[in-house]
Amino acid sequence: MNILVTGASSGIGFQVALQLSKDSKNKVFAVSRSDERLDTLKExxxxxxxxxxxxxxxxxxxxxxxxERWKEEIMEHCTHIDFLVNNAGSLINKPFLLLEDVDWMDVYETNVFGIVKLVRMLFPLMERAPEKLTSNTSLNQSVRAHIVNISSMGGVQGSVKFKGLSAYSSSKAAVINLTECLAEEFSAYGIAVNCLALGSVQTEMFSTAFPDFKAATTPASMAAYVADFTLNGFQYFNGKIVPVSSSTP
Ligand SMILES: NC(=O)c1ccc[n+]([C@@H]2O[C@H](COP(=O)([O-])OP(=O)(O)OC[C@H]3O[C@@H](n4cnc5c(N)ncnc54)[C@H](OP(=O)(O)O)[C@@H]3O)[C@@H](O)[C@H]2O)c1
Structure with a gap:
């Protein structure tokens, strides 16, 4: 399988890429701004x-x-992508009244528009030819590609909210809604789109958001769920927001 994981240089994404690479048949494309950290992942x-x-x-x-450059790099290795994990995320912990335009743009550029741009670029590599999607099979049987968007419990309507996280949490709410919209538009192309709304996991991002707390879940443990859901979840879900949390946040 050909799998692209964003935010693979640390935390949950690093572990997802690592776990998926245990299967030698998987080609794992690992996205981040840090070449050094991606080298560590590869090692x-x-x-x-x-x-x-x-x-x-x-x-x-x-x-x-x-x-656009990534598309060329991907096509040096394969002609299609089976699974996309939109895991990269940016968080700013600042009261709403202190947030400047540049802060909002930073968070939304990665968390929302990054997904929009990446999905737009990858769509031709993920869509399945209509003739391969027989009309009498359900989406779940015929689908062969899966986009998994990583959101947060903080983006879920009605969940507990925390001071300082308005830019981050609202961007994650956008990811949730975008998932539902994409699932509707992409079902005809053999692509399922789902979203995992994660609870707390002990990573660099969690320490930025909650410096005084320790999360009970490790990146490796959460990654095991994310990796399995990516490979298998499309058989059971499409357009779904799945909360993955044993506590709040
Ligand atoms: N940890 C939690 O408690 C928790 C809870 C709910 C949801 N989540 C979600 O889980 C996902 C992973 O978070 P994490 O906790 O593992 O965070 P993390 O350790 O801080 O990792 C974030 C990753 O995103 C990458 N990234 C950030 N901005 C990027 C950009 N503009 N372009 C490319 N890569 C970028 C970072 O790579 P570089 O800096 O190397 O580019 C890094 O690999 C995020 O979407 C987060 O919102 C986490």
């Missing part, structure tokens, strides 16, 4: 499986030119 992946295939895609999700 660890090869250490656990000498035939692991990690292909670093270095760049910034908020830069259209980087995303």
């Amino acid at each position: 660890e992946a090869v250490h656990q499986n000498s035939e692991a295939q990690i292909i670093p895609l270095v760049g910034n999700l908020s830069r259209g030119a980087d995303i």
Whole structure:
């Protein structure tokens, strides 16, 4: 399978890429701005499986030119992408009245527009030819591609909200709604789109949001769920927002 994971240089995304690379048949395209951290990912992946295939895609999700370059780099290795995990995320912890336009843009450029641009670029590599989608099979049987958007419990309507996270949480609410819209538009093309709304996981981002707390879930543990859902969840879900949290946040 050909799988692209964004935000693969740290936290949950690093572990998702690592776990997916245990299967030598998987080509894992790993996106982040840090080439050094992606090199570390590759080293660890090869250490656990000498035939692991990690292909670093270095760049910034908020830069259209980087995303276009990734397409060329991907096509040097394969002609289609089966699974996309939109995991990269940016968080600013600041009271609403202190947030400046540049803060809002930073968060939305990565968390929302980054997904928009990446999905637009990858769509031709993910869509399935209509003749392969027989009309009498359900989407779940015929679908062969899956987009998994990583949101947050903070983006879920009615969940507990926290001071300082208005830019982040509202961007994650946008990811949730975007998931439902894309699922509707892409079902005819054999692409399922789902969203995991995660609870707290002990990562760099969590420490920025909640410096005084320790999360009960490790990145490796959450990544195991995300990786499995990515490979199998489309058989059961489309356009769904799945909360993955044993506590709040
Ligand atoms: N940790 C939690 O408690 C928690 C809870 C709910 C939801 N989530 C969600 O889970 C996802 C992963 O978060 P995490 O906790 O693992 O965070 P993390 O450790 O801070 O990792 C964030 C990742 O996103 C990448 N990234 C950020 N901005 C980018 C950009 N503009 N272009 C390319 N890559 C970018 C970072 O890579 P570089 O800096 O190397 O570019 C890094 O690999 C996020 O979407 C987050 O919102 C986390």
